[in-house]
Amino acid sequence: MILRLAGALLGLFMAGLPAAAADFDDPRRVYLALDRSADAVVESGGGRIRVVFADGARGLDRDRVLTWVQRAAGAVTTYFGRFPVDDVGLLVIADGGDRVMTGTTFGFGGSAIRVIVGRDTGDEAFARDWVLTHEMVHLALPQMDERFLWLLEGSAVYVEPVARALASQIAPESVWRDALTGMPRGEPEAGDRGLDHTPTWGRTYWGGAIFCLLADIAIRQQSAGRQSLRDAFTAINRASGGNTAYWSMEEIVAEGDRATGTGVLAALYAKMAAAPSPTDLPALFAALGVRLSDGGAVLFDDSAPLAPIRRAITAN
Numbered sequence: 001m002i003l004r005l006a007g008a009l010l011g012l013f014m015a016g017l018p019a020a021a022a023d024f025d026d027p028r029r030v031y032l033a034l035d036r037s038a039d040a041v042v043e044s045g046g047g048r049i050r051v052v053f054a055d056g057a058r059g060l061d062r063d064r065v066l067t068w069v070q071r072a073a074g075a076v077t078t079y080f081g082r083f084p085v086d087d088v089g090l091l092v093i094a095d096g097g098d099r100v101m102t103g104t105t106f107g108f109g110g111s112a113i114r115v116i117v118g119r120d121t122g123d124e125a126f127a128r129d130w131v132l133t134h135e136m137v138h139l140a141l142p143q144m145d146e147r148f149l150w151l152l153e154g155s156a157v158y159v160e161p162v163a164r165a166l167a168s169q170i171a172p173e174s175v176w177r178d179a180l181t182g183m184p185r186g187e188p189e190a191g192d193r194g195l196d197h198t199p200t201w202g203r204t205y206w207g208g209a210i211f212c213l214l215a216d217i218a219i220r221q222q223s224a225g226r227q228s229l230r231d232a233f234t235a236i237n238r239a240s241g242g243n244t245a246y247w248s249m250e251e252i253v254a255e256g257d258r259a260t261g262t263g264v265l266a267a268l269y270a271k272m273a274a275a276p277s278p279t280d281l282p283a284l285f286a287a288l289g290v291r292l293s294d295g296g297a298v299l300f301d302d303s304a305p306l307a308p309i310r311r312a313i314t315a316n
């Protein structure tokens, strides 16, 4: 999830906020809370994560939380070759529940993440969590106009499981289970006007993820396996400095394609932005050699034509 606010407004409103604030729904309060000294600092891949436990976050085991933060940061560092920003404030809010409930990333007053963690979250639920990795992927790309939210959410949906697999935190089967079950929700429905003009949940999150998978495959094909979407995203991250920057779609596409020496992003964007452009997902997954068995197990077929690309996506 991403939230934006005009930078100019931020300073204006923060000055007059009352001190009592148990409600961190307002991003200005997130920044206020992160303004005080960190309860802990987690370092990963050249980045500094300043962890603040909101109002003490009573009921949360801090060691457990910090282990989880380090693991999520490690996945993102593995994917991008370094942590995507030099500094981020991470506000951890304790609430009811037995898992990591939700997260939001902000970029308008320095990089910041707000995450709500259930007090009954156990080691297994922390290890399974994808939310914090998803939010940390959001740190990598610049902010963009609202109509391109599908690229920001789609890239986080696509990269999060891949990053965790590259860091050996989950199995490749888990990456492809997400794709097999999730991507059908990203297909255009009746009345669709292309990714730039259809801001539904399915198109934003999973339509964007389909775009990323198609881009990843095409870049690998056109570069004979030497380049991938990871190279494009990494180059965009380095050139922009991450989510405190604000880029146009033209800048994103140009930098990504320059990095891979292809025109893949430009071509796919032209195809999918302003027209429905459905993807034959069953045919695509068959070509990649991956399917779900009747019992729900992920089955690989290494003789499928795109199987080498499928394996390369999760192989470090």
Ligand SMILES: [Zn+2]
Binding pocket: 001, 002, 134, 135, 138, 152, 153, 156
């Ligand atoms: Zn998101």
